[in-house]
Amino acid sequence: MTRRLAVVSAGLSQPSSTRLLADQLAGATRDELAGRGEAVDLHQIELREHAHDVVNHLLTGFPSESLRAVLDTVTGADGLIAVTPIFNASYNGLFKSFFDLVEADALADRPVLIxxxxxxxxxxxxxxHGLRPLFAYLHAVVVPTAVFAAPEDWSGDTAESGLRGRIDRAAAELAEQIHRRPPSTGPVDPFALTTSFEELLGGAGH
Structure with missing residues (x-):
């Protein structure tokens, strides 16, 4: 079985420690799922590449074709890894703006690693006090272990650091939550008919 894993990173620089952390979490989660007999279709999303489209969507209410595809990837995934830099004691504006565009309940019961x-x-x-309440509001299932990386966490051998242990523990929790759920059926089309035209026309005569 192949699971879809979306990895959203909101780093603004290149190279980015935020992207580096996202990559390590994605790799660890992929390994954990492989150990449970499941393949992973990994989708890396760097929000800096979609920043203009995010702002335009906020202003107009309409996403570009590329941003619509990104939103569908996130809401249609079996699991989500969401990583942001922290500015002024909170997630950055690009991260918040992007998740403001996610439809209500689109992430309901979706496993998320923050x-x-x-x-x-x-x-x-x-x-x-920031990320966990945000995804709780979106009705996602946030795994217990949240991973934070400060500059000192990247010095020396990360394989022997506390950061490596946190990454592995969080990845195992996310993989277990994904494994115990049925595969995602993809994003829900808010304009899709849940009743056929024949049923609608048939009901009109009653």
Whole structure:
């Protein structure tokens, strides 16, 4: 069975420690799912590449074709990894603007792993008072372990650091949540008919 995993990173620079953390979480989750007998179709999404489209959608109410595809990828995935840099003790504006565009209940019961990077370990609290409530509001299932990486976490051998342990633990939790659920049927079309025309016309005569 192949599972779809969407990985959203909101780093603004290139190269980005936020993207690096997202890649490591994605790789660990893929390995955990492989250990459960499941293949992974991995979709990496860097929000900086869609920043103009996100703003235009907020202003006009209509997404571009490429942004619509990104939103469908996120809402149609079996699991989501969401990683943001922390600015001023909160997620960055691009991250929040993107998830403001996600339809209500589109992530309901969807397993989500939240993670962040920041200039000081003190910013790690933003995961609990910022990101976790955001995805709880969207009715997603946020795994218990949130992963934060400060600059000192990248020094030395990360395989022997606390960061590696947090990545592996969070990835295992996300993989287990994905594994125990049926495959996603994809994004829901809000304009799709749930009743056929024949049923609609048949009901008109009653």
């Amino acid at each position: 993670a962040a990077t920041g200039g000081t370990a003190r910013h790690s609290l933003a995961l609990e």
